[in-house]
Amino acid sequence: MRIDLSTSRLEEPVSAEEKPESAETAEVTGPPARSATVRHSHDDAPDSATDFARLTALEDGPERDAVRDELVTAWLPMAHRIAGRFRDRGENIEDLRQVAAVGLVKAIDRFDPSRGAFESYAVPTITGEVKRHFRDRMWALRVPRRVQELRNKVRLARRDLTLNPGAPEPTTAEIAAHAGLTEDEVAAGMEAMESFSTLSLDAELSSTDDNYSLADTLGDPDSSYDVVVDREAAKEGLRRLPERERDILYMRFFEDMTQNRIADRLGISQMHVSRLITRSCARVRDEALGGPSRSGRGAADADGRTEGK
Numbered sequence: 001m002r003i004d005l006s007t008s009r010l011e012e013p014v015s016a017e018e019k020p021e022s023a024e025t026a027e028v029t030g031p032p033a034r035s036a037t038v039r040h041s042h043d044d045a046p047d048s049a050t051d052f053a054r055l056t057a058l059e060d061g062p063e064r065d066a067v068r069d070e071l072v073t074a075w076l077p078m079a080h081r082i083a084g085r086f087r088d089r090g091e092n093i094e095d096l097r098q099v100a101a102v103g104l105v106k107a108i109d110r111f112d113p114s115r116g117a118f119e120s121y122a123v124p125t126i127t128g129e130v131k132r133h134f135r136d137r138m139w140a141l142r143v144p145r146r147v148q149e150l151r152n153k154v155r156l157a158r159r160d161l162t163l164n165p166g167a168p169e170p171t172t173a174e175i176a177a178h179a180g181l182t183e184d185e186v187a188a189g190m191e192a193m194e195s196f197s198t199l200s201l202d203a204e205l206s207s208t209d210d211n212y213s214l215a216d217t218l219g220d221p222d223s224s225y226d227v228v229v230d231r232e233a234a235k236e237g238l239r240r241l242p243e244r245e246r247d248i249l250y251m252r253f254f255e256d257m258t259q260n261r262i263a264d265r266l267g268i269s270q271m272h273v274s275r276l277i278t279r280s281c282a283r284v285r286d287e288a289l290g291g292p293s294r295s296g297r298g299a300a301d302a303d304g305r306t307e308g309k
Contacts, residue, residue: 045119046074052113071108072101075122079104082126089134096130103129147192153179154189230288237287245280252277 051071058064083100087093103126111121135148157179161170170178176186201215238246244266251257251265259277263270 045078048074048118049113052111052118055108056113068108072105075104075108075118076101078119078122079126082123083130085127086130086134091134096133099130099133100126103127147188150181150185150189151192152189153181154186155193233288234284237284240287241280241283245276248273248276249280 048071051067051074055064055067055071058067079100080097083093083096086096104122106129107118107122107125110125111118115121135145154175157175158170161167161174161178172183172186172190175181176183179186181189201218202213204211204213238249241249248262248266251262252259257265259270259273263273266273
């Protein structure tokens with residue numbers, strides 16, 4: 001027994017005991033051979049042509065909704081069968097059945113009975129809905145659709161090139177030639193193959209025997225980088241300060257001297273030291289942030305001389 005996916009029909013041998021459809025056919029053709037086949041719908045494909053005709057003729061309302069619900073219930077086993085094709089791919093089967101049911105509803109709403117059998121329309125519609133679910137929801141990292149398609153082409157090409165037992169791993173050039181892609185596209189597809197699922201930070205590294213996890217290999221945040229950036233940003237502003245103010249900031253922040261000790265060394269009041277520190281820090285901050293300076297060098301010197309008296 002085999003399934004023809006292109007037509008979604010089941011083909012099986014016909015036994016010799018089966019009767020022909022009519023006596024006339026039996027006289028002409030005789031009993032069917034055992035190798036002959038007959039094509040028919042799946043067991044989960046009900047005869048619902050009448051219901052679809054009613055659905056098309058009805059206006060929106062309770063009666064139409066009831067017919068629609070009947071069609072969904074009748075064809076739901078087929079949707080579940082299609083969902084079952086995608087089991088063991090990392091998604092719960094019940095979730096896949098829900099997605100397939102959504103595809104079934106869309107197929108029923110869009111189906112035109114004059115275009116042929118519903119099954120031939122519904123199968124690709126439901127299958128496409130499930131595939132879109134994998135494409136849009138199952139990737140651990142958001143990957144553009146173009147790259148996802150490259151991934152699929154690369155995966156199929158690698159499979160074709162390694163069908164023979166003992167075949168070596170194909171090179172990027174061989175995959176590109178087989179799939180009709182450029183080597184850059186193959187590289188993008190191969191990179192995307194590692195983006196479908198992610199590795200837990202708690203996973204142990206197989207290359208070591210020390211039970212290290214992936215998280216153990218990650219560095220900690222280093223606040224020193226921020227300090228370097230701040231110093232570089234403030235360097236130019238500090239260079240423009242008057243010499244006495246630079247000395248005061250150096251003694252306060254690098255030699256960790258108190259304001260009283262600085263005042264005693266310079267022969268000025270502690271309050272004056274506090275004002276100079278506040279004003280100098282504000283100037284440096286303004287210049288580091290790109291804002292206007294409170295005063296120029298000359299004005300700062302003048303302020304310093306005035307306050308120092």
